[in-house]
Amino acid sequence: MAIARSQSTGSWALxxxxxxxxxxxxxxxxxxxxIGFPIVTLIxxxxxxAAIALLPLMPANAVLFVVSVVIGANLLGVTxxxxxxxxxxxxxxxxxxxxxxxxxxxxxxxxxxxxxxxTCDVNSIALP
Numbered sequence: 313m314a315i316a317r318s319q320s321t322g323s324w325a326l327x328x329x330x331x332x333x334x335x336x337x338x339x340x341x342x343x344x345x346x347i348g349f350p351i352v353t354l355i356x357x358x359x360x361x362a363a364i365a366l367l368p369l370m371p372a373n374a375v376l377f378v379v380s381v382v383i384g385a386n387l388l389g390v391t392x393x394x395x396x397x398x399x400x401x402x403x404x405x406x407x408x409x410x411x412x413x414x415x416x417x418x419x420x421x422x423x424x425x426x427x428x429x430x431t432c433d434v435n436s437i438a439l440p
Contacts (some may be wrong), residue, residue, distance in 0.1 A: 335404045336394035
């Protein structure tokens with residue numbers, strides 16, 4: 313019974329690490345593409361110049377080669393960062409600025425609208 317319990321605990325730990333790794337991959341990739349948009353545009357411009365420069369050397373495969381290098385470097389960087397964060401023990405649900413991962417019902421935020429100062433105190437309107 314103790315062996316089965318230890319194997320079950322080991323598999324849950326492995327699943328927890330895998331889940332943490334995949335969530336970190338998603339978060340880091342989205343952050344890179346959204347927040348790092350100026351960097352992405354510079355990388356794209358550099359890749360286009362590199363593809364044009366490589367066209368005389370390998371006419372059929374220059375664009376494919378440059379695109380695969382850029383995408384591969386992006387995925388390699390995000391994967392290495394995700395592995396590092398996961399092995400270091402930083403879990404996404406413990407990070408304070410990733411509160412949407414916790415799905416806590418206790419943290420309710422009241423929406424504030426632009427017209428609220430004009431209409432929030434109005435309880436009812438008397439119609440004739």
